Amino acid sequence: MFKWEKLGKVFDPSEHDTPEWMQQFAQAPCAVLFDDFVRIYFSCRPKPDEKGQYTSYSAYVDLDRNNLFKIKELSEVPILPLGDLGNFDEFGIYPVSVIKDKELFKLYYAGWTRCESVPFNVNIGYATSIDNGKTFTKLGKGPILSYSLDEPFVLSGPKIRKFNGRYYLFYIAGSKWILDKGKPEPIYKIRMAESADGINWKKLNKNIILNKIEENEAQASPDVFFLNGKYRMFFCYRHSKGYRSKTGGYRIGYAESSDLINWDRKDDMAGIDVSETGWDSEMVSYPHIFMLEDEIYMFYLGNGVGKNGFGMAKLKNLNEIDEVDK
Numbered sequence: 632m633f634k635w636e637k638l639g640k641v642f643d644p645s646e647h648d649t650p651e652w653m654q655q656f657a658q659a660p661c662a663v664l665f666d667d668f669v670r671i672y673f674s675c676r677p678k679p680d681e682k683g684q685y686t687s688y689s690a691y692v693d694l695d696r697n698n699l700f701k702i703k704e705l706s707e708v709p710i711l712p713l714g715d716l717g718n719f720d721e722f723g724i725y726p727v728s729v730i731k732d733k734e735l736f737k738l739y740y741a742g743w744t745r746c747e748s749v750p751f752n753v754n755i756g757y758a759t760s761i762d763n764g765k766t767f768t769k770l771g772k773g774p775i776l777s778y779s780l781d782e783p784f785v786l787s788g789p790k791i792r793k794f795n796g797r798y799y800l801f802y803i804a805g806s807k808w809i810l811d812k813g814k815p816e817p818i819y820k821i822r823m824a825e826s827a828d829g830i831n832w833k834k835l836n837k838n839i840i841l842n843k844i845e846e847n848e849a850q851a852s853p854d855v856f857f858l859n860g861k862y863r864m865f866f867c868y869r870h871s872k873g874y875r876s877k878t879g880g881y882r883i884g885y886a887e888s889s890d891l892i893n894w895d896r897k898d899d900m901a902g903i904d905v906s907e908t909g910w911d912s913e914m915v916s917y918p919h920i921f922m923l924e925d926e927i928y929m930f931y932l933g934n935g936v937g938k939n940g941f942g943m944a945k946l947k948n949l950n951e952i953d954e955v956d957k
Contacts, residue, residue, distance in 0.1 A: 643940030
């Protein structure tokens with residue numbers, strides 16, 4: 632079992648003098664390591680418009696490498712602009728996942744558009760940066776991964792990884808919409824695609840994580856890393872209805888694999904849950920794992936799926952993971 636020590640909340644835009652477009656939320660943290668700081672990409676929102684609707688932007692906060700609670704720099708502008716009128720990313724850039732490949736920073740993001748019968752639809756876009764990951768340029772006006780016969784809507788939550796010289800994109804795809812007290816709610820499952828160049832993708836076209844709590848369980852944020860001979864995935868999941876509450880809200884799960892295709896779900900090994908009180912007492916979600924100075928850390932969201940920012944936990948038993956697996 633993984634044993635995590637919660638270190639506390641790291642960043643909440645509402646606690647800082649942030650620009651109008653960064654007033655609320657700090658969602659889906661993603662870390663990229665630099666020599667003297669750790670850059671955390673995240674998604675944020677201005678206050679809702681007169682109709683109560685949000686847009687989402689993405690930004691970064693640089694944390695001191697020797698003290699991850701010390702802010703060194705905060706984005707002055709969004710790292711990527713919203714799409715033009717009618718584009719797939721006109722109303723949101725959320726979430727984002729960044730990987731550094733030599734001197735080029737590659738970003739995969741979910742672009743949101745608004746609909747009529749349901750609130751939104753989402754596709755996955757791609758952008759690159761040549762200014763050290765501060766701002767990005769889109770490959771084009773359209774998505775790099777879009778709807779298909781097998782994945783008809785809501786392609787979101789991209790997490791980019793590179794193993795053995797090949798790119799792997801873990802993401803979610805919608806399977807159905809259901810009504811909860813008359814409001815449409817999406818159900819989505821974790822999927823994977825593979826690529827040699829990070830642009831042309833071959834989808835696996837199947838769900839890779841089995842359901843646990845119900846058939847309409849929704850899964851998100853599949854974050855994969857390699858440790859001690861196994862691929863490990865931390866992700867989050869929720870009930871189909873009433874998930875904005877403590878009882879039905881997001882929890883963090885865990886799975887492992889030897890081939891990145893077949894996964895054995897073992898949520899009892901995840902080692903992290905909601906707190907008794909405080910900012911993460913109702914839900915924990917959107918885990919992101921990274922290694923720093925031979926230690927493993929997790930950034931994650933708390934109540935309101937990041938409305939109150941993101942926090943951090945440190946793995947306490949890294950040297951015991953092999954023993955647990957035997």
